[in-house]
Amino acid sequence: MKVEILTNYEKHDVQQKIIAKLRDLIEYKNLEPGDKLPSERMLSEKFEVSRSNVREAIQKLEFFGILNSKPQSGTFIADIGRVAMSGMLDDILRLEDPDFKSLVETRILLELKTVKLASLRRTEEDLVKMRDALDAYNNKVLNKQDAVEEDLLFHLAIANASKNSTMNTFMLIITPEIITNFEKYHVCDSNQSFLGIQEHEDIYEAIKKQDPKMAREKMKVHFKTLYQYCYNTEE
Amino acid sequence: MKVEILTNYEKHDVQQKIIAKLRDLIEYKNLEPGDKLPSERMLSEKFEVSRSNVREAIQKLEFFGILNSKPQSGTFIADIGRVAMSGMLDDILRLEDPDFKSLVETRILLELKTVKLASLRRTEEDLVKMRDALDAYNNKVLNKQDAVEEDLLFHLAIANASKNSTMNTFMLIITPEIITNFEKYHVCDSNQSFLGIQEHEDIYEAIKKQDPKMAREKMKVHFKTLYQYCYNTEE
DNA sequence: TTGATGAAATTGGTTAACCAGATTGGTTTG
DNA sequence: CAAACCAATCTGGTTAACCAATTTCATCAA
DSSP states (O other): OHHHHHHHHHHHHHHHHHHHHHHHHHTTTTTTTTTEEEHHHHHHHHSOOOOHHHHHHHHHHHHHEEEEEETTTEEEOSSHHHHHHHHHHHHHOOOOOEEEEHHHHHHHHHHHHHHHHHHOOOHHHHHHHHHHHHHHHHHHHHTTTOOOHHHHHHHEEEEHHOOOHOOOHHHHHHHHHHHHHHHTTTOOHHHHHHHHHHHHHHHHHHHHTHHHHHHHHHHHHTTTHHHTTTTTTOO | HHHHHHHHHHHHHHHHHHHHHHHHHHTTTOOOOTTOOHHHHHHHHHHOOOHHHHHHHHHHHHHTSEEEEETEEEEEOOOSSSHHHHHHHHHHOOOOOHHHHHHHHHHHHHHHHHHHHHHHHHHHHHHHHHHHHHHHHHHHHHHOOOHHHHHHHHHHHHHHTTTTTHHHHHHHHHHHHHHHHHHHOOOHHHHHHHHHHHHHHHHHHHTTOHHHHHHHHHHHHHHHHHHTTTTTOOO
8 A cells, every 4th residue: 555655656756857857958958939849759868767757747748738749740848938937847846736725715716706607608508407417416415315426516517607618627627626525524414415405506596597696695605614614715 | 730730639539539438438337436447458449549548538537536547456436426427527528628718717716816815825935936026027027028927927926825726726727828828919018017017016015914905906906907808707 | 164375367557669740951953 | 043852860659568566366275
């Protein structure tokens, strides 16, 4: 068991080292936006790591949008300047994985916004999807079953109706971690889920009526218990 | 040129297909949380794609937190239930890449929060980093040079001082796209940058004085021009 | 019958060879 | 002299063979 964590740590460590070396290389060689990075083979040789490790590091930086690879051509530095590039790489290297409090803070922030946007932009189709998620949740709760997943799916349906793809993506990123943490800390017990039915219905109604103020207010009520786990998150 | 876009499209397409097939497989085989996925070799054979394609798709789903691979053991379904899993996979498949408006909306939302958190939680070290970023920005502007990057680095320093790793990560994700879009649409011309100096200084002062209300207010002022590009983003 | 044992099969990860398309630079041709 | 051309080279992507750790299961001992 200890070994597994160790290997994962080492793997992450190797990737961080490669990213750091790439940053130094870019600095040292004075590479500018649009310039081509040395080939993957060269980098793997120079950094003394496997080519697949190099590829994974490049993929990660592609995800952050500061590199992009073109098949049969090369890997290029994105159109952000050297200063921004260097600063961002430093930040990426310094990134820690999120704690529960940080997740909840962010979730509340995102959802108080998506619910407003959803009430302004939702289509009829969106309403149907939300209604379905709601019914699934209600069924589970009435049968006294755990309904954390159905809960989150309703919230994801709202994010979907907000028509903001960035916030939608971010909600998707934090949702699994929220679920596992909820189950770990037993945030939701059954009577809370029971309350949740009405709270969800209120939110749904506000969105249906296209009333952003009300929607936001009802979401806030719904998050009241969450606030307790994150008490100094002033609105 | 057309070919390059095509290959990228196809690559993304292949990955989406694999994810869809994984979803169907999980549904069909009734795989529960904690269960093991078939091996990468089997999947690549069954889906008729290369094993590396399978690995990349799995990596993506690992990033979203719904799978995790253990070396020499297997790939496992994360501890979120089948319902949540299935819903999330559908959402992931439906994700579109972000438009500028969505990016700006999200950035404003995040920054109005991080600036408040930063003013409550900033350390002396954070202040130094922000001061450095600020000086770099001012220098560039006074020399009438483009300072988009330095601008963003100041904002990233704020996100860093907010001590919320999730928001910090999200800011890093959207920053490069913000920069490229800014340069594409020429959002910042020189006299605006000139105004920016004072606006930045105001924000910095508010954070230094640990005044969250003021900090948020000054950030709002700073975003006034951005609002124009995203006018129906009501506060 | 039950628990321990260990060899064989299976796993994700790594490596190296290979592929097809893009790039390059020297040559040819008008 | 400049433009067109083509082959050698270089690129990221793919494939297949290999590795070491893990899992499995038939075997054996108590």
